[in-house]
Amino acid sequence: xxxxVTASFQELTKEQKERYSAVYCGxxxxxxxxxxxxxxxxxxxxxxxxxxxxxxxxxxxEETGRGACHLHPIxxxxxxxxxxxxxxxxxxxxxxxxxxxxxWRDDGKHSAKLMAGIMEKxxxxxxxxxxxxxxxxxxCLESLSQLExxxxxxxxxxxxAFGRLMGELLVYREDLWASTLRQMGxxxxxxxxxxxxxxxxxRDCRRDHYNPYRAMGEGKNPEKWREYLVLAMARCTECFxxxxxxxDKALLDNILYSGVWTGGxxxxxxxxxxxx
Numbered sequence: 001x002x003x004x005v006t007a008s009f010q011e012l013t014k015e016q017k018e019r020y021s022a023v024y025c026g027x028x029x030x031x032x033x034x035x036x037x038x039x040x041x042x043x044x045x046x047x048x049x050x051x052x053x054x055x056x057x058x059x060x061x062e063e064t065g066r067g068a069c070h071l072h073p074i075x076x077x078x079x080x081x082x083x084x085x086x087x088x089x090x091x092x093x094x095x096x097x098x099x100x101x102x103x104w105r106d107d108g109k110h111s112a113k114l115m116a117g118i119m120e121k122x123x124x125x126x127x128x129x130x131x132x133x134x135x136x137x138x139x140c141l142e143s144l145s146q147l148e149x150x151x152x153x154x155x156x157x158x159x160x161a162f163g164r165l166m167g168e169l170l171v172y173r174e175d176l177w178a179s180t181l182r183q184m185g186x187x188x189x190x191x192x193x194x195x196x197x198x199x200x201x202x203r204d205c206r207r208d209h210y211n212p213y214r215a216m217g218e219g220k221n222p223e224k225w226r227e228y229l230v231l232a233m234a235r236c237t238e239c240f241x242x243x244x245x246x247x248d249k250a251l252l253d254n255i256l257y258s259g260v261w262t263g264g265x266x267x268x269x270x271x272x273x274x275x276x
Contacts, residue, residue, distance in 0.1 A: 004192050006045040007251065008258040016251045022064065022080040023055075024048045029069070029079050030089035035122035042096025042115065049255050051088035054172050056245040056252060057181075060084060084172065090126045091169055093119050094134055098141050136168035148210040155194060155212035155228065163189035177243060184239035191232035191260065198225045233260065 007020055027047050031040045055062075063081040068074065097119040103112035127134040144161040152158055166189030167182040197204075197212050201220060204211035213225060237256055245252065 003044055003046065004195055004260055005049045005188070005255060006259050007255050008262055011254055011258055012251070016254070018078065019080075019248065020045075020048060020052075020251060022078040023051050023085060025077050026080040026085040027051060027089045027092065029067075030081065030086050031093060032069075034086065034089055034125075035093050036118060038115070038118045039093055039096070039122065042100070042119065043092055047088040047092040049252070050091065050169065051084045052248050052252055052255075053170070053245075054084040054087070055082065056247045056249060057177060057243055058084070058172075059247055087130070087172060090130060091133065093122055094126055094137055097123060098137065102141075133168050133171075137165055140165035140168075151210060151215050152212065153215045153217065155197070155216065158212055159190040159193040159232075160186075162193040163187065165189055166192065180239050180242050184236055184243075187232050187236035187239065191229055191236060194225065194228050194232060195260075198222065198229070 007016075009017065012020065024043075024045060028040050028043050031043060060082045064078065065081075066076040066078050068076050097116055100112040100116035100119065103109045104116060123134075140161050144158050144165075147158045147161060163186035167185035170181040170185035170188075171178045172181075194212075200209075201211055201213055203209075205214060213221070218224075233256070240252075240256060
């Protein structure tokens with residue numbers, strides 16, 4: 001379920017592209033430091049959104065620099081670092097770890113099993129830093145897995161499970177903004193899950209895998225599915241607009257009002273991990 005919450009790059013200004021890339025490279029850099037170089041293969045731009053959202057809300061001090069890396073050894077790329085970039089790096093590892101386990105369980109991908117083993121080495125330290133988030137992620141994914149095993153015919157239930165996961169992910173600390181962030185994350189998670197189901201419908205039918213729309217037994221109905229997505233994103237952005245965001249607001253607007261709607265088409269074109 002990675003790869004949907006990204007910017008519409010063609011609509012970004014040069015400055016916004018540089019800012020977005022610096023946050024992305026900062027997360028990549030922190031994954032290498034906090035977990036391992038190989039764990040960076042699970043990086044997605046979705047986590048740049050998480051970092052930018054929390055940075056805009058809390059406006060922390062930022063450390064910046066430029067450097068080359070094993071993935072980009074020639075050009076020195078700008079990077080940005082702060083506590084929310086580090087948080088996004090840890091959350092990316094946790095989600096990528098469980099995604100790999102899911103791919104190994106469902107499709108028998110040995111590469112996914114190998115990647116899960118690599119990321120597992122850093123999981124204990126991340127769980128110690130963020131016990132609430134890690135517990136919520138694990139429990140929500142267990143609930144989601146059970147619903148899928150039961151071939152749940154109601155899309156609201158699995159989408160709600162993933163929504164609760166995202167709600168806890170967006171809440172960095174329990175404070176004045178926690179309730180709004182939790183609601184925003186819930187609706188964003190529902191959107192991601194239902195969009196993923198729409199994108200994977202034909203493949204899931206071919207492979208005889210669970211898909212909430214397939215379990216409904218109504219056949220393919222993109223127009224009805226789109227209504228679910230519009231409602232979920234409308235609720236998400238309603239919460240988003242209640243937050244006192246100024247820094248990077250235009251970039252965040254691009255992601256939520258434009259990028260998420262083209263993310264599915266981009267994701268279908270991807271082959272393998274999106275590296276940073």
